[in-house]
Amino acid sequence: MAQCGDFIKSQFPLIDDDLKKYVEDILDNSAGEFEDTEEVYEAVGEVLAGISEKSEEAIREICEQLLHMLQPDKTVNNGPRKVLDAPIHLASMTTTTNDTDALKSIWLQTRDDNLKVDAKKLEKAEAKLQQKQQRQKESKVTSAAPVLQTATASQVTSKKDNKLEAKGTNRTQDIRIENFDIAYGDRVLLQGADLVLAFGRRYGLVGRNGLGKTTLLRMISAKQLKIPSHISILHVEQEVVGDDTVALQSVLECDTVRENLLKREKEITVAINNGSADSNLSAELTELYAQLENIEADKAPARASIILSGLGFTPEMQSRATKTFSGGWRMRLALARALFSKPDLLLLDEPTNMLDIKAIIWLENYLQNWPTTLLVVSHDRNFLDTVPTDILHLHSQRIDTYRGNYDQFHKTKTEKHKNQQREYEAQQQHRAHTQEFIDRFRYNANRASSVQSKIKMLDKLPELKPVEKEIEVVLRFPETEPLSPPILQLNEVGFYYSKDKVIFTNVNLGATLESRICIVGDNGAGKTTLLKIIMGILSPTSGIRSVHRGLKFGYFSQHHVDQLEMNVNSVELLQKSYPGKSIEEYRRQLGSFGVSGDLALQTIASLSGGQKSRVAFARMCMGNPNFLVLDEPTNHLDIETIEALGKAINKYTGGVILVSHDERLIRMVCKELWICGNGSVTSIEGGFDEYRKIVEKELDAQNK
Incomplete structure (x- = not known):
């Protein structure tokens, strides 16, 4: 373990002694349990990354060397390899040589009869081994982690929409998901809910934690909730996979139409330069140039660079390979790709979580001019006041739609609840007053007709329910004793x-x-x-x-x-x-x-x-x-x-x-x-x- 400690100190000269001791303890306690470099990285990689500016690749290489120090036996060494300077015919060796010791090599090994396997003993050993493996399987099953439940969805679709989809003539840009349910295991998240997203509107989806906002976005992106098949959807949820692709190129690759046109242009240009006699190539190349000009392909790199710059990527960072970035920056890269590709429906789940304040302000300004439909889950009050044109409120297993930003939604909802409560209380008073009249004159023959009309009137009254007050969230930090300064x-x-x-x-x-x-x-x-x-x-x-x-x-x-x-x-x-x-x-x-x-x-x-x-x-x-x-x-x-x-x-x-x-x-x-x-x-x-x-x-x- 001292060897590991010295190696860590040499790689991270500024590491604190306590932190070094902490890393050594982790490695010492799990030394024999590590299966590969990935497990070492999971155990100490994040700690080491936090105390240096080394790339993820460099940290993984350090973890690989630590694994070799902890488990030197994993590196099998069979001695130096010998290169033969001429071919050897083994069969001829067996007939010509009289040296029996020379035959006892890894190529020609005589079999000792004492080492032959007894068939009965082999059967018994295999039976025992199978029993042992079965017991291990059973014990694993009983101690396995609980299987996580998955979300399921169901919805009612109109026959008209189904016919249009079948014919391929559905061209609507609006999204209408009606009468749908979403459950997570036995727990119902949404029941008989409706969701209407008008093209070009920006929707903010709000609601308490755990009610199913993220699940709803995943259901839409996976098309488990049916929407018109021609509508393109992009859900920014997972970070970009790191490879040798440069950050700017990673964003440009999202525009597959542009990439395919450029690829074909390259192929035709090479063919013409190599003297191809195909007369159609020149006409196709002219057509390609027209298409590239039509989609403003030459402006794409500048547009991608503006987006990356707004999200915090310096010119130097834009020219770096994606594998050199941390998880947080790769999530920003995923967001940049989504903003660049402009899908018909963009789904964002907490986009501000990975951003600093400067990038958030830039994103707020950028999304205010978003040309297609946007559905964003966010808990940033200022972001919700700036970006959405509509608020979707998820509560009580349904979704209510409000026009305006979060501030307008909050005022409207508060006023709506006050009116509902007043109406409910007024009806309750009216019911109580009427019921009192019925109870008082129920057995009075002269008032029988009045009593009957009052009973009928009560039966016809709509049943109003009191406003469901959401449980107020309260957090309490522990009490502390005063300390004399300086602190x-x-x-x-x-x-x-x-x-x-x-x-x-x-x-x-x-x-x-x-x-x-x-x-x-x-x-x-x-x-x-x-x-x-x-x-x-x-x-x-x-x-x-x-x-x-x-x-x-x-x-x-x-x-x-x-x-x-x-x-x-x-x-x-x-x-x-x-x-x-x-x-x-x-x-x-x-x-x-x-x-x-x-x-x-x-x-x-x-x-x-x-x-x-x-x-x-x-x-x-x-x-x-x-x-x-x-x-x-x-x-x-x-x-x-x-x-x-x-x-x-x-x-x-x-x-x-x-x-x-x-x-x-x-x-x-x-x-x-x-x-x-x-x-x-x-x-x-x-x-x-x-x-x-x-x-x-x-x-x-x-x-x-």
Whole structure:
């Protein structure tokens, strides 16, 4: 293990001793269990990638070398190979040689009769082996992870639409999915729902976590819900596969029409240059040039470059191979490809999760001129106020449509619910008054006709239901004890991964238990690195970090959600993390983050992204931290939970440092703004409004 430790230190000279010890412990504990390089990468690759600027390919090569150190036996060495300088005829050797020892080679081995296999013994051994394998299979079946349920859909389609589809004459650009159901296992998500998407409109799909928004998008993209076959759909869900293709070319390849025309043009040009006598080639080439001009093929690279630039790709990054990018950047690349290809229906699921604030502002502006139909799931309140022309509200197993952005939807829905409640209460009073009259004069012969008419009137009244109030989301962070200042101080702090890759220098900042600090800046500017220095995960290369000895950090990162153990339920997860407490205590902790009842007993894998985030919050707070460091905590959270998170932060008695791109949350909680960029970290006056002005100026300069 010392060999591995020395190797890691040589590859990562700036690695913290504690972090190095942590990696060594992981490798030591699992040394004999690693099957291949991929398993080593899964165990320590992300940790190593977080402390350096090395590419994913370089990290994988390091993991491969670590595997050889841990398991040297895996590299089989049969000694040096001998190259024969002439052919050898083995049959002639057996007849000519008298040296019996020479025949005992790997080519000609005499069989010892004592080593012959007894047929009966072989049968018994094979029977025993089969029994053993059967027992292993049975034990695997009983201990296997629970099989995840899959979503299913059904819908009613009109005969008219079916006929048009069969004839191939359906040319409508609007999408109408009527009377459809979606279930996830035994749980019904949507029942008898209708969804109408008019061509050219931009729809924002909103609703609580776990109600089926992402499932609905997947059903549409997989065409499990039937829509006209001529409508092209693109669902941005998975990152681009990394290979040697350059980022800009990866985007251009989405336009298959242009790519095929260019390919054919190349073939014809080569044929003509080689002296082909085919007279049709010149006419076809002229036609190709006309088609390329018609689709403005020459402008495509510039358009692709503008999209990539808006999403944060520098000119240097645009010319790099896709395999050199991390997962987050490959997701941006997938988004760029979708925006470039302009499908008839574009489906986006939380597109702002992978973007910094500058890229979000650019995307908001870009999508306002989107020419086809857009359906986006987002929990970014500001994004939903800027982009959609309509809001689709998923609740109570149905979808309601509202004209306007999220702010207009919220006002309309609130007013609608007030009117519904007033109407319901008025009807209830009328029913009670009428029923009182009926009960009073039921047996009065003189009022019999009046009583009968009142009973008939009650029967004819429509049955109104009270407004279903959505359960308010409440998050509660633990109480903390006060600490005497100073709490946290960075003096002349600098950090670099290599001499030519300086992240920042001369950082002089401090925080207290009253701090509500938001760190902003472009992706790659060093926000997460700064958080790790603040918590002591990384050591500064210069300057001093001072912290109170009683300071206890609670760290939430977007990766914590992905790293939860998926095959256990939430209660079992807390039991493993903090053993020795009662079940009631674990359930109380989960309940304070909205994970209660049967939800706490579902496997983590079956929870929605937002529900997993709440479980991660509950686990983080089980250790009673007095200073929270939150790295993109709003990813996967619905709007109501983000509001609840803001309120919980404001009530929290400890300190908070936050990295977020959610404008509404920043405005709700942050009293101080730190900007990472240009090799420094600075605090600015004027709050988020001032920062937004800075970003918009940069975008204007970039567009010019």
